[in-house]
Each structure stands twice: as C-alpha cells, then as structure tokens.
Amino acid sequence: MKEQIRAFISEITFIDKETITDDVSLFEQGIFDSMGLLSLITFIDEEMGVKTDDGDLTEENFKSINTIVSFLERKKTPAN
Amino acid sequence: MTKPEFNKDIIKLKSISKTIEQITTKLKHDVGKVLKRRGAVVGISGGIDSSVTLAIAVKAFGAKNVLGVMLPEKDSNDDSKEFALKLAEKFGVEVLEENISGALEGFECYTRRDEAVKRIIPKFNPAKDKMKIGIPEAFINSNLPPVFFVTVVFEDGSEQSERLPMNEYLQIVAASNFKQRSRMTMLYYHAEARHYAVIGTPNKHEVQQGFFVKFGDGGADVMPIGNLYKTQVYELARELGIPNEIIERTPTTDTYTAEQTQEEFFYQMPFEMMDLLWYGWENNYSAAEVAKVLAKEEVEVEKIYKNFDRKRKTTEYLRLPPIHNY
Missing domain, CATH: 1.10.10 (Arc Repressor Mutant, subunit A)
Structure with a gap:
C-alpha cells in the first residue's frame, strides 16, 4: 500500500520517489497542496475503495505516507 | 536600522498624501515613459480597490485621459453599477458599460459551471437557485490545505453544502474564471483603441495571496495599489474623497450567484x-x-x-x- 501511494504522489508531483520518504511531511515540505490532497482523496476512493468523510480530513490522517497508510488501514477495518 | 516594536498602528501610512504623490508620480512615469501609453483604462466595480485605483489614475493623467469601464454580467450585484456611476461622476471621468453576459454565454461559462454543481447537488436548478463555493469554518484552522465546498441556496431559502471533488472544483473555478478573463479582454480592447494602458486593481493581499485570476484581473499593465495593505487602501480612499457608500461597503467576490464576502470566500x-x-x-x-x-x-x-x-x-x-x- 505504501509503495502504491508513494508512486501516485511521485506521478502527480514529478518528485522522485526516493525524496518522498515514509514520514516526510507532505504539506510542510511543499510536496502537496490543495490539488494534491484532492487528487489523493480521489485516488484512494477509486483505487482502494476508501471513501474519505469530511471528518477524516485532518493533518493526523494526511500528514505523511505513514499516517495515510494508518488511516487507510483503520478505514478498511470494520469497527467492532 | 532597528525594527520598531510590533504594534497595532504599525501598518498605518506615515503620510497619506506623500504616498499618493509617490504612487501617482511613478504611475505617470511607468505609463508615459516606460509603456509609452497616453492614458488609463480602469475596470470599475463600485468596490474600494477599483475606486481608489481610478482616483489615482485621475490624479496621474487628468480626468480626460481616464476611462472607467463597468463590466457587469448576469450574476453581478445590481448595486455595483450605482456605486461605479457615482464614482465616475465624482471624479469626472468618462464611463462605459460593457455587459459581458453574451460573451460568457458564448464561452458557456454558466453552463459549464452549473453542470459541475449539478453533478454534486443534482437538485440544483440554476434558473431558480443560487450557488457559491467556499471553505467551511470547521476547516479554516486545519493544518491541511483548504478544501472547498459548494453551497446551493435553494429558492425556498434552504441550503445544501457538499465537499467538492477535484474535477468538479476545477471545472467550477475554470468556468468562473471566464468572467475575469472576459473583463480583461474588454479592457484591453478599450485600452488599445485609445492607446491607453490597463490599470490593474489588485491590492497587496490579492497579489501576494493569489486572490486573482491569471490573465484575468491579474492581466494588466500596472498595478498601482499592488503593494498596499487593505488598511492603507482605505486610508487612501478617505484622502482621495472616494464616496462614503463605497468605503462602507463590505468587499464581496461578486462572482457566484449567491452573495459572498471576500472574507468568507478567501481570507477567512x-x-x-x-x-x-x-x-x-x-x-x-x-x-x-x-x-x-x-x-x-x-x-x-x-x-x-x-x-x-x-x-x-x-x-x-x-x-x-x-x-x-x-
């Protein structure tokens, strides 16, 4: 999942995959802006079947590849 | 030189009249000597920025060498015309009205925008309902980049807001930007027909925060208030004698069909x-x-x-x- 997300970010930003490390802050480092965030939301919906609710739009969920993966895993695991 | 201590008045101009003189002198030089044009065209909306810009142009070139152009379209606020006319009368400049609705229909500005809104809120009926886009308050203090929502105000006054996916957001913005770009085209028509320069109206925040349309209201030969904070634009407005009704108006976007202040849409x-x-x-x-x-x-x-x-x-x-x- 991590590699899929990294490849997507690299593809839409023209930034080398090696630069986009697991914990690099995507927004603070200027890798992603509003459009990047919107593209990612569409990507994880269409490619991974995960719908992002309004309440999910937090820095904790989208700060880095690591936090995005944790968010996706949580969303994919049905709540008990 | 040591930096003064930060205080609430730090932004206020030391001498308003001196600032006006400096801007006017530079504007005259830039238009006359650098651009080699003999007058100024200013798009006037009845808002504070275009009013101050027009008044500065009159100071620089004289009223007879300044043309004010009102550029309404079918979504424009009706008050704008009244204010713009009052301004033109006060400063004694020739004023023209160019309604750009026909051009916008030709570009399918409204159809393209409304199609995108309907994909998100199918009940939207552009003939009766109004729409706007903006960032809900809950997202303003987020550390994430802004995410826009579309709001439809239905005929009965009820509202529905939905988050905009990327394609719909981009389509609404791209379609709406036909407005500013059509205005720019019309301003250049009048400028070229008279060998004048187009005087842009964005202030410092609009320039620096990107609250303008590239090759739209950002398309101009000079931007004389482009380095002034809004507080300073108001200081100039009072000194220049801009009518009070214009000074007291709340700045609006005047872009979407539903009413929206600039603060609500962009600055927050x-x-x-x-x-x-x-x-x-x-x-x-x-x-x-x-x-x-x-x-x-x-x-x-x-x-x-x-x-x-x-x-x-x-x-x-x-x-x-x-x-x-x-």
Missing part, C-alpha cells in the same frame, strides 16, 4: 487583522510578539503564519509571467 479573517498578521509574518516578527499585541494565542499566530507561507508558495504560479528563457 477580517482585513484589519489579516493586514497586521501578514505584516508581522512578512517582516519576521515572532508569533509570540504579534500574538501579545493582537490578544491571540501564540500557537494560533504560528498556524496563521504557516498558512500564509503555504498560500504564497502555492500561488506562485499565478504571479509568474510566461517562462521564455530557454
């Missing part, structure tokens, strides 16, 4: 506060020092500083001219 805070925060950020005052003066929490100011930094970086594309040094 009152301009007086934004001016001081931007000044503090731009002049490297610490968040702690600014927070103390403005009675805010330091973390809040830090967050706002970060947002400013992000806005300036992400809008750099708008300020760049075509890159041709290949």
Whole structure:
C-alpha cells in the first residue's frame, strides 16, 4: 500500500520517489497542496475503495505516507 | 536600522498624501515613459480597490485621459453599477458599460459551471437557485490545505453544502474564471483603441495571496495599489474623497450567484487583522510578539503564519509571467 501511494504522489508531483520518504511531511515540505490532497482523496476512493468523510480530513490522517497508510488501514477495518 | 516594536498602528501610512504623490508620480512615469501609453483604462466595480485605483489614475493623467469601464454580467450585484456611476461622476471621468453576459454565454461559462454543481447537488436548478463555493469554518484552522465546498441556496431559502471533488472544483473555478478573463479582454480592447494602458486593481493581499485570476484581473499593465495593505487602501480612499457608500461597503467576490464576502470566500479573517498578521509574518516578527499585541494565542499566530507561507508558495504560479528563457 505504501509503495502504491508513494508512486501516485511521485506521478502527480514529478518528485522522485526516493525524496518522498515514509514520514516526510507532505504539506510542510511543499510536496502537496490543495490539488494534491484532492487528487489523493480521489485516488484512494477509486483505487482502494476508501471513501474519505469530511471528518477524516485532518493533518493526523494526511500528514505523511505513514499516517495515510494508518488511516487507510483503520478505514478498511470494520469497527467492532 | 532597528525594527520598531510590533504594534497595532504599525501598518498605518506615515503620510497619506506623500504616498499618493509617490504612487501617482511613478504611475505617470511607468505609463508615459516606460509603456509609452497616453492614458488609463480602469475596470470599475463600485468596490474600494477599483475606486481608489481610478482616483489615482485621475490624479496621474487628468480626468480626460481616464476611462472607467463597468463590466457587469448576469450574476453581478445590481448595486455595483450605482456605486461605479457615482464614482465616475465624482471624479469626472468618462464611463462605459460593457455587459459581458453574451460573451460568457458564448464561452458557456454558466453552463459549464452549473453542470459541475449539478453533478454534486443534482437538485440544483440554476434558473431558480443560487450557488457559491467556499471553505467551511470547521476547516479554516486545519493544518491541511483548504478544501472547498459548494453551497446551493435553494429558492425556498434552504441550503445544501457538499465537499467538492477535484474535477468538479476545477471545472467550477475554470468556468468562473471566464468572467475575469472576459473583463480583461474588454479592457484591453478599450485600452488599445485609445492607446491607453490597463490599470490593474489588485491590492497587496490579492497579489501576494493569489486572490486573482491569471490573465484575468491579474492581466494588466500596472498595478498601482499592488503593494498596499487593505488598511492603507482605505486610508487612501478617505484622502482621495472616494464616496462614503463605497468605503462602507463590505468587499464581496461578486462572482457566484449567491452573495459572498471576500472574507468568507478567501481570507477567512477580517482585513484589519489579516493586514497586521501578514505584516508581522512578512517582516519576521515572532508569533509570540504579534500574538501579545493582537490578544491571540501564540500557537494560533504560528498556524496563521504557516498558512500564509503555504498560500504564497502555492500561488506562485499565478504571479509568474510566461517562462521564455530557454
């Protein structure tokens, strides 16, 4: 999942995959802006079947590849 | 030179008349000597920025060498015309009205915009309902880049807001930008027909935060108030004798069919506060020092500083001219 997300970010930003490390802050480092965030939301919906609710739009969920993966895993695991 | 201590008046002009004189002298030089044009065309909306710009142009070139052009379209606020006419009368300039609705119909501006809105809110009926886009309050203080929502105000007054996916957001913005670009085209028609320059009206925040349309309202030969904070634009307005009704008007976007202030759409805070925060950020005052003066929490100011930094970086594309040094 991590590699899929990294490849997507690299593809839409023209930034080398090696630069986009697991914990690099995507927004603070200027890798992603509003459009990047919107593209990612569409990507994880269409490619991974995960719908992002309004309440999910937090820095904790989208700060880095690591936090995005944790968010996706949580969303994919049905709540008990 | 040591930096003065940050205070609430730090942004106020030392001498308003001197500032007006400096801008006027430079404008005259830039238009006459650099651009070699003999007058000025200003698009007037009845708002504070275009009013001050027109008054400065009159000071620089004389009323007989300035043309004010009103550029309404079918979504424009009816009050705008009344204010623009009052302004033109006060400064004695020739004024023309060019309704751009027909051009916009030709570009399918409204159809393309409304199609995108309907994909998200199928009940939207553009003939009866109004729409706008904006950032809900809950997202304003987020550390994430802004995410826009579309709001439809139905005929009965009820509202529905939905988050905009990327394609619909981009389509609505791209379609709406036909408005500013059509206005620019018409202003250049009149400027070229008279050998005048187009005088742009954006202020410092619009330029620096990217609240303008590239080759739309950002398309002009000179921007005489482009380095002035909104507080300073108001200072100039009073000195220049801009009619009070214009000074007291709340700045609106006048872009979408539903009413919307600039604060609601883009800036997300009152301009007086934004001016001081931007000044503090731009002049490297610490968040702690600014927070103390403005009675805010330091973390809040830090967050706002970060947002400013992000806005300036992400809008750099708008300020760049075509890159041709290949």
